[in-house]
Amino acid sequence: MKRRDFLAAGTLAMATAMVSPQLFAATEDKPLQILALVFxxxxTLDLHGPVEMLGHMKNVQIKLVGDKSIIRSYxxxxxxxxxxxxxxxxCDLFIVPGGLGTRKLVEDEELMAWLRKQVSVSGKVFSICTGSALLAKAGILDGVNATTNKMAYQWVTGLAGQVNWQPSARWVDDGKFLTSSGVSAGTDAALFYVSQLRGEVEARRIERLTEYHWNHDAKNDPYAVS
Structure with missing residues (x-):
């Protein structure tokens, strides 16, 4: 089935069901399923920074989804x-990176429809940088506390007035939705997710393993919008 046909049909029951964040939790025999959108x-760092951290957890499977087989980063x-x-x-975790490609994609109604369906079958949704622009434009973040890239703050927040945008936050965790600020903040938020899921000891292990200096304080936002 082509993407256009799938979106037009809208008949998949799972595409409209709300999914519990624990539904796809990893077990000894079943890996944590992480899906990342690419366009x-x-x-580049929006995607690969978080993937680097998340991929060091045990029993994790990470896959990329896109509208064609080969995708070029900025x-x-x-x-x-x-x-x-x-x-x-x-999936357990659905990742939405940002980048200049989001400037065009916010006008892609097929993508917006697909995002709404994909989010409904995702345990948790994690946006990095202007990835939140795609979620916001699709109406997915209405009523949610969220943040975005502070260098693009005016553009992103202007797309959706129903989102509770946070001008000072390295990342914001609001239940099903984890949104982070610009580029490198996604790596910090990924380690937060690791600590949330597997404990701080595991997050610190990965921090040491990757020789990364983790900004673990979501309120420590040096690029906050005043």
Missing amino acids: DDYE QGPKVVTDISMDSVTP
């Missing part, structure tokens, strides 16, 4: 997708 001109390197957007994929 042309995504910001910086040039390309990735190969694992899953097409002809359907939605139940």
Whole structure:
């Protein structure tokens, strides 16, 4: 089924069901399922910073989803997708990176419809940088406390007035939704998610393993909008 046909049909029961964050929790035999959206001109670190941290947890499976097999980042390197957007994929964590590509994608109604369906089958949704612009424009963040890239703050917040935008936050965790500020903040938020899911000891292990200096305080936002 093509993505257009899938979106038009809208008949998948799972696409409209609300999913518990614990429904797909990893077990000894079943890995934690992480799905990341990719699109042309995504910001490289938005995706690969969090993936680096999350991928060091045990029993994790990370897959990329996109509208074609080869996707080019804004910086040039390309990735190969694992899953097409002809359907939605139940997962524990759904990652939405940002980047200049979001400027066009906020006008893509097919993508907006697909996002709404994908979010409904995702346990938790994690946006980095202007990835929150896509979620906000789709109406997914209405009534949610959220943040975004502070360098693009006026543009993103202007897309959706029903979101409780936080001008000073490295990241914001609001139940199902984890939104982070610009680029490197996504790596900090990913370690927060690790600590939330597996404990701080595990997050600190990964911090040491990667020789990364983790800003673990969500309120410590040096780029806050005044």
